[in-house]
Amino acid sequence: MVTDPSRITIRRPDDWHVHLRDGEMLRAVAPYTARQFARAIVMPNLVPPVTRIDAASAYRDRILAALPDGHGFTPLMTCYLTDDADAEEIARGFAEGVWVAAKLYPANATTNSAHGVTDIARLRPALEAMQRIGMPLLVHGEVTDPAVDIFDREAVFIERTLAPLARDFPALKIVFEHITTAEAVAFVEGAGPTIAATVTPHHMMLNRNAIFEGGIRPHAYCLPVAKRERHRVAVRRAAMSGSPKFFLGTDSAPHAVERKEAACGCAGIFNAPFAIESYLEMFEEDGAIDRFEAFASENGPNFYGLPLNDGTITLERRASEVPTSLPAAGTAIIPFQAGGTLRWRIAG
Numbered sequence: 001m002v003t004d005p006s007r008i009t010i011r012r013p014d015d016w017h018v019h020l021r022d023g024e025m026l027r028a029v030a031p032y033t034a035r036q037f038a039r040a041i042v043m044p045n046l047v048p049p050v051t052r053i054d055a056a057s058a059y060r061d062r063i064l065a066a067l068p069d070g071h072g073f074t075p076l077m078t079c080y081l082t083d084d085a086d087a088e089e090i091a092r093g094f095a096e097g098v099w100v101a102a103k104l105y106p107a108n109a110t111t112n113s114a115h116g117v118t119d120i121a122r123l124r125p126a127l128e129a130m131q132r133i134g135m136p137l138l139v140h141g142e143v144t145d146p147a148v149d150i151f152d153r154e155a156v157f158i159e160r161t162l163a164p165l166a167r168d169f170p171a172l173k174i175v176f177e178h179i180t181t182a183e184a185v186a187f188v189e190g191a192g193p194t195i196a197a198t199v200t201p202h203h204m205m206l207n208r209n210a211i212f213e214g215g216i217r218p219h220a221y222c223l224p225v226a227k228r229e230r231h232r233v234a235v236r237r238a239a240m241s242g243s244p245k246f247f248l249g250t251d252s253a254p255h256a257v258e259r260k261e262a263a264c265g266c267a268g269i270f271n272a273p274f275a276i277e278s279y280l281e282m283f284e285e286d287g288a289i290d291r292f293e294a295f296a297s298e299n300g301p302n303f304y305g306l307p308l309n310d311g312t313i314t315l316e317r318r319a320s321e322v323p324t325s326l327p328a329a330g331t332a333i334i335p336f337q338a339g340g341t342l343r344w345r346i347a348g
């Protein structure tokens, strides 16, 4: 990593958790991710979800077709786990290099998760196969029990599901996605090297007050929902701690403006346009620029067992103005930090 007060150059980063959607929305959003990241773990929560090898490779082709010439971007595909997950198909897709991980959504925990898993016991053959072949399990870590307070759903998931899972499959690589609580940080830090976590820019920046600041703020609403300030601080510290267990995953989750600003608004924050700039600004604010490259470009590939990227990107200290709205799919998406000004900008 090379830094001076006005420029910083790091190995090309990757995004270990992104929603690229499909169709017109895919064509609108994928270029933002490819502009910054060499690779991204692409979430499979399409309608219908990506559960089969042929569906994943067709989706990968649509992503590549949505990008401008010379993009140099590699989508890393994932398999959506259902109650009927087929261990043989999962292992074959991994061996063929079609997907690199499988995603566990507890049924109805989040956007497009109606086909998710209702009973983890049914996944046993798939998880055994994944443990054997070194294929990571990615988890949306929230319980769906309506009796559990929404702000406690991540912490309760650790107790009820994640800790027992890690005990039963001690060699299974698990990524606890988009962590939001001090409990999640403590769990990951206290676990062995097979357990890691992704951290979003919004969960490093926002606490739950942001959702209610002077009125209801649908563009600050995502799942897992932002928590109290002490949790935000714990998550932000973990990301900047230098621990190899925490790495960049934006969870950029675009929804058309009319689906966010509605009586029942969708969960998801669209941070893809300026994700790397947002993260860098926070690392700088907290005096942790020396740990930025590990978080953005090294810890993720090291955990997944993938090579580090060749090449670099340079960010320069020049203001980036975040538009108040971006056109997409015949409508608009409101980006994270809309109307704000960021201190850094990708050079060139």
Ligand SMILES: NC(=O)N[C@@H](CC(=O)O)C(=O)O
Pocket: 019, 045, 110, 111, 112, 140, 221, 222, 223, 224, 251, 253, 254, 267, 268, 269
């Ligand atoms: N994060 C979100 O709030 N939404 C994601 C789903 C997810 O990552 O849970 C989406 O697909 O919209």
Ligand SMILES: [Zn+2]
Pocket: 110, 140, 177, 178, 223, 224
């Ligand atoms: Zn999720």
Ligand SMILES: [Zn+2]
Pocket: 017, 018, 019, 043, 251, 253
């Ligand atoms: Zn997500």
